[in-house]
Amino acid sequence: MQLSSANFKSAARAALHEPNLQAAMAENRNFAAHVRVQVDGTANFQGLRAQAKAIKDHTLAHLDHYLERYEAAAIKQGTQVHWAQTPEQAQQIVVDICRQASARSVIKGKTMIGEEMGINDALARAGIERYETDLGEYILQLADEPPSHINGPAIHKTLEQVQDLFHEHHKDLGRESFLHEPAELLAEARRLLRKRFFEAEVGITGANFLIAEDGSHVLVTNEGNGDLTSLLPKVRIVLASIEKVLPSRADAGVHLQLLALSATGQPLTSYTSLYGGTKNAGELDGAEQCHVVLLDNGRSEMLAGEFRPMLRCIRCAACMDNCPVYNWVGGHAYGWIYPGPMGSIWTPQLTNLEQTVDLPNACTLNGRCAEVCPMQIPLPDMMRVLRSQHWQQQLTATTTRWGIGLWAALASRPRLYRLLTAMAARTMAWAGSKRGRLSRLPLARGWTEQRDMPAPQGATFQQLWQQRQADKNGSEQ
Amino acid sequence: MSSSRQAILSDVRKALGREAHSVIEPHPFKERIALSQAGIDPYQQFLARLEVTGVTLEALADISQVPEAVAAFCTRHQLHGPLAVAPALASLPWQQTGLQTDVGTAQGHHPIGVAQAFAGIAATGSLVMLANADNPAGLNFLPEYHLVVLDKSRLLGQLDQLWPLLSHPDEGTAQAVQLITGPSSTADIGGQLLYGAHGPRAVHILLID
Ligand code: SF4
Numbered sequence: 286m287q288l289s290s291a292n293f294k295s296a297a298r299a300a301l302h303e304p305n306l307q308a309a310m311a312e313n314r315n316f317a318a319h320v321r322v323q324v325d326g327t328a329n330f331q332g333l334r335a336q337a338k339a340i341k342d343h344t345l346a347h348l349d350h351y352l353e354r355y356e357a358a359a360i361k362q363g364t365q366v367h368w369a370q371t372p373e374q375a376q377q378i379v380v381d382i383c384r385q386a387s388a389r390s391v392i393k394g395k396t397m398i399g400e401e402m403g404i405n406d407a408l409a410r411a412g413i414e415r416y417e418t419d420l421g422e423y424i425l426q427l428a429d430e431p432p433s434h435i436n437g438p439a440i441h442k443t444l445e446q447v448q449d450l451f452h453e454h455h456k457d458l459g460r461e462s463f464l465h466e467p468a469e470l471l472a473e474a475r476r477l478l479r480k481r482f483f484e485a486e487v488g489i490t491g492a493n494f495l496i497a498e499d500g501s502h503v504l505v506t507n508e509g510n511g512d513l514t515s516l517l518p519k520v521r522i523v524l525a526s527i528e529k530v531l532p533s534r535a536d537a538g539v540h541l542q543l544l545a546l547s548a549t550g551q552p553l554t555s556y557t558s559l560y561g562g563t564k565n566a567g568e569l570d571g572a573e574q575c576h577v578v579l580l581d582n583g584r585s586e587m588l589a590g591e592f593r594p595m596l597r598c599i600r601c602a603a604c605m606d607n608c609p610v611y612n613w614v615g616g617h618a619y620g621w622i623y624p625g626p627m628g629s630i631w632t633p634q635l636t637n638l639e640q641t642v643d644l645p646n647a648c649t650l651n652g653r654c655a656e657v658c659p660m661q662i663p664l665p666d667m668m669r670v671l672r673s674q675h676w677q678q679q680l681t682a683t684t685t686r687w688g689i690g691l692w693a694a695l696a697s698r699p700r701l702y703r704l705l706t707a708m709a710a711r712t713m714a715w716a717g718s719k720r721g722r723l724s725r726l727p728l729a730r731g732w733t734e735q736r737d738m739p740a741p742q743g744a745t746f747q748q749l750w751q752q753r754q755a756d757k758n759g760s761e762q
Numbered sequence: 763m764s765s766s767r768q769a770i771l772s773d774v775r776k777a778l779g780r781e782a783h784s785v786i787e788p789h790p791f792k793e794r795i796a797l798s799q800a801g802i803d804p805y806q807q808f809l810a811r812l813e814v815t816g817v818t819l820e821a822l823a824d825i826s827q828v829p830e831a832v833a834a835f836c837t838r839h840q841l842h843g844p845l846a847v848a849p850a851l852a853s854l855p856w857q858q859t860g861l862q863t864d865v866g867t868a869q870g871h872h873p874i875g876v877a878q879a880f881a882g883i884a885a886t887g888s889l890v891m892l893a894n895a896d897n898p899a900g901l902n903f904l905p906e907y908h909l910v911v912l913d914k915s916r917l918l919g920q921l922d923q924l925w926p927l928l929s930h931p932d933e934g935t936a937q938a939v940q941l942i943t944g945p946s947s948t949a950d951i952g953g954q955l956l957y958g959a960h961g962p963r964a965v966h967i968l969l970i971d
Binding site for chain 1: 764766767769770771773774775776777778780782786787789790791794795796797811815866867870885886887888893894895898899900902903904921922924925928931934935936937938939940941942943944945946947948949950951952953954956958959960961962
């Protein structure tokens with residue numbers, strides 16, 4: 286997907302005035318609140334969370350070891366493991382496998398790593414037909430749009446929009462009446478996709494975790510499309526990234542419960558499956574070939590520095606579902622596949638700093654994402670690190686630089702600072718003396734458009750502080 | 763691409779300041795935390811979870827009653843057409859019911875799949891299905907109605923109790939271990955929760971007491 290994060294501001298502004306999107310986001314806020322109730326009602330959630338973090342920190346600190354163990358165990362199960370440093374390498378690997386399988390069509394489950402590696406375009410260029418099987422992804426394939434959420438890729442689409450899309454795209458298939466009922470739309474999609482499942486030579490899915498102990502990978506869905514994609518075609522391709530590995534099945538168990546709870550409030554998703562290689566002799570279902578692609582794409586570099594905690598991310602989406610920015614502007618404004626707080630860290634790491642300056646700056650630093658993140662990832666701290674990187678690399682917006690420079694000049698001259706702030710406070714107190722509130726402020730129109738500023742009352746903070754210190758010294762004598 | 767493999771592993775080691783054969787610190791935990799509620803009978807907890815996930819259950823005194831119960835289920839739901847039955851359950855007295863049974867995996871035209879669970883998990887309300895020659899995985903996903911035979915003695919309290927029961931890691935995992943916690947569902951169409959997305963719209967447990 287083309288990176289367009291540089292347009293964040295204009296895209297966000299447009300999103301706020303898009304009624305369909307606003308209706309959909311209101312729905313997402315309700316859903317997020319429901320999930321929080323489930324999480325808060327889970328007695329040992331905090332214990333689970335602490336353990337999951339410790340397990341992942343241990344794994345990341347020995348990532349080379351666990352990757353090698355995973356690979357050896359996977360090979361033993363008949364899985365072929367492919368390594369890709371870049372998205373381009375990964376694309377090539379997948380296209381080659383499809384060609385070798387003489388694939389005319391592939392069916393695909395939801396995979397964010399697939400989005401990251403641009404697999405859809407690569408398949409199109411290779412002339413291979415692709416059918417998305419996750420219903421959200423299916424809707425987006427009809428609409429020709431990228432996902433706007435990492436779990437519910439089409440949460441930005443309202444029911445009416447889905448009705449229209451199905452009508453437009455399915456009429457060639459002989460349907461005349463307009464379907465209104467969600468259940469009817471679902472039945473239609475199910476019927477159309479069933480055929481594709483049986484036809485496709487190759488099935489492509491993501492992986493939520495890789496297990497070093499037995500070489501299996503874990504797939505989590507509610508629809509069951511991932512399992513059909515894994516089981517029906519002869520060739521299975523699993524797209525994963527190097528940080529998804531965990532030492533054991535028991536470790537995966539801890540993370541799976543945390544993932545389901547944080548993502549949807551379920552104790553486990555409807556289908557949580559561990560796949561270990563190809564089908565055995567005498568088995569009726571399953572793939573004859575199993576390929577796993579391990580993508581790096583900048584992750585090994587993240588391991589070295591301040592962004593290592595981000596590699597703990599289990600893609601539960603709690604951070605975005607609880608973000609006051611994401612929940613109003615939606616995912617597309619962020620301009621790449623990972624939106625919201627986690628995306629504001631992932632995107633600069635996996636693409637570049639220059640075109641993603643707006644992302645960590647869109648954050649209000651209210652801290653809610655870090656509070657809800659089941660993996661205790663310090664997202665706001667990392668936003669600050671990115672902001673200081675912007676400063677060092679002179680990427681900070683000119684007006685901001687100018688403002689910060691001015692403030693720094695003032696702050697390093699305490700007398701002048703005191704004088705000016707006292708003057709400003711007095712002016713504001715005078716201007717707001719009637720109502721006790723200010724409805725307009727110079728240079729802060731955006732802020733006062735939505736709310737009033739309380740007018741300052743009494744002494745300034747510095748005066749109060751001095752008074753307090755003086756009182757304290759007095760009482761000590 | 764073995765050169766990519768070398769490059770990635772060496773980048774990872776460089777980032778971590780490790781050598782290829784550096785020592786591994788021991789794993790930080792022996793016991794894993796699992797969702798549970800102290801002091802609640804696992805069976806009661808299982809039933810309570812099924813209420814939430816929308817899975818139904820009926821208890822049978824003996825496994826030989828399964829065909830009869832399946833026939834009654836078909837009548838209740840007005841289901842016609844052949845049943846796909848797991849080879850693990852082939853020896854049950856299906857003939858008595860007059861139902862047409864295909865032993866093996868499910869194909870697209872089977873409205874019902876009857877399979878046998880490896881275990882159940884009370885804390886999460888899950889069925890554990892082991893995909894193998896006796897229990898083909900297609901049974902769990904292709905039919906609209908998924909009927910699962912579960913022996914009550916195989917009901918575990920927590921997820922964590924499952925792992926030691928699976929084959930030793932060195933022998934690998936069965937082609938698939940599937941934890942099923944509710945019918946196939948989606949909320950992708952306008953945010954409404956709907957059952958029967960790609961897999962079964964209903965899951966019904968036949969619990970052998
Ligand atoms: S950053 Fe945390 S909350 Fe956000 S998706 Fe990742 S694990 Fe979930």
